[in-house]
Amino acid sequence: MSLMLPSESPSARSVVGVAGDLFAALRGESDVLPRAESVVLVVIDGLGAISLRAHAGHARSLTGGMTKRDVAQSVFPSTTAAALTSIVTGVWPGEHGLVGYRVLDPSRDVLVNQLSGWESDGLDPLVWQPAPTIFEQAAARGHSSFAVGIAAYARSGFTRATLRGAEFVAAATPAERVETAYELAQRHPGSLVYCYLPEVDKAGHKHGIDSSEWLAALETIDAALSIRVPTGVGVVVTSDHGMVDVPASRQVVLEEEHLTGIRHVGGEPRMLHAYLAPDADHGAVLSRWRDDLDGVADVVTRDEAIARGFFGPTVTGAASSRIGDMLAVARGTWALYDGTAADQRGRGMVGQHGALTPEERQVPLIRFGAFAR
Known part of the structure; x- marks a missing residue:
């Protein structure tokens, strides 16, 4: 790809x-x-x-x-x-x-909301953002x-x-x-x-x-x-x-068959963080996502994103641990949604952001x- x-x-x-x-x-x-x-x-x-x-x-x-x-x-x-x-x-x-809207707290293996979830998700502002x-x-x-x-x-x-x-x-x-x-x-x-x-x-x-x-x-x-x-x-x-405005025709919903081997989907619809399960075949999942999202999003690994300087010239260990194993960066006016998530309110947003x-x-x-x- x-x-x-x-x-x-x-x-x-x-x-x-x-x-x-x-x-x-x-x-x-x-x-x-x-x-x-x-x-x-x-x-x-x-x-x-x-x-x-x-x-x-x-x-x-x-x-x-x-x-x-x-x-x-x-x-x-x-x-x-x-x-x-x-x-x-x-x-x-x-x-x-x-490094995103919703990202992994690796110490607890849970997703946390870095905009509005500090209290509910138990984040210490002085520690999480030093x-x-x-x-x-x-x-x-x-x-x-x-x-x-x-x-x-x-x-x-x-x-x-x-x-x-x-x-x-x-x-x-x-x-x-x-x-x-x-x-x-x-x-x-x-x-x-x-x-x-x-x-x-x-x-x-x-x-x-x-x-x-x-x-x-x-x-x-x-x-x-x-x-x-x-x-x-x-x-x-x-x-x-x-x-950018995302029309309904450009919403891509990822169902269970797309999410095999993935334990968490974070980020936001135009820039997903995908965190893989410990026993997942990383190469196979990466290849599958690149095929499934061809023309819709660019899929890169954490190491590729860091090497390309996406998150800046320096990435700390703490920041790196919050970045997904894979990132799906939407092209054009596409947006990606986790169809298995309980909360689907994000699919009602018209204007969106997060990509490049x-x-x-x-x-x-x-x-x-x-x-x-």
Whole structure:
């Protein structure tokens, strides 16, 4: 089977370096951003650069000065748990260890949800995600930091894994969150402020990126970001990933005959982690999956994925143990489902992500305020 996996330029901007650039700009030490008195990092969950440009008429504030340079590459897998953690830690999934949506906890041989299952699945945020956050790094150098988000996220395990070191400030609407972030940056010179906007991602999952609901969410976010940035405050707007719409005709359901020799199926529909049974013939299962999914997904082994740098230049032992024995990376607009799973709610999602397409991995990287070009 010929692998259709994209290569990218070594000079391509990555979301992994964004927070570090912002922090360096506070000290006047950034090679890519001018110095700012305070900095704000706005993350619009689920907004790909390609989708944004395709709907520029609904996002004039965001796209008004956007150039071809104002993009970055997300990480692999292109999913929230992995990418948001890379944004706020400045390291790749292979180092922080959040290598997918649902992955194996090898100490218990169970799948755990790295986005919403920290409490129910018994994960310790400080142990499972050991990389220092940019907020902890800022505090160590005497800078205050804040994370502005939805109140329901304030005490979640994922928040403690990724935003520790920042003071969480809740605000209800996108406009209120942006206003609060800018006010905090203005009132606290030298501060680092994070602002999270998940509305586009939610609308995309439920309705798709060509829906009226998605466009309405984009317009709401764009309006929120149209307000004036306080003097001296530098703002970078980016995203964790984009998404593609998956039609029902492109849903591939893996039934028992496909899953022989596999004890767990993790990941998400566009990037499966398959964990093999101890007595499985790895070569035979790999060959079968490559045949069954020919033209639908690229199937690689853990070793192949690590050697190709999918999870970054360094993969720790802990991260490696969470990666599937095989990975099935969906092509085009396909999605893969475990038909034997008790929970089939994921099959109702329209917009999806996790794979390697440009629509999923290219994200905006737009500057406002003191950082405007």
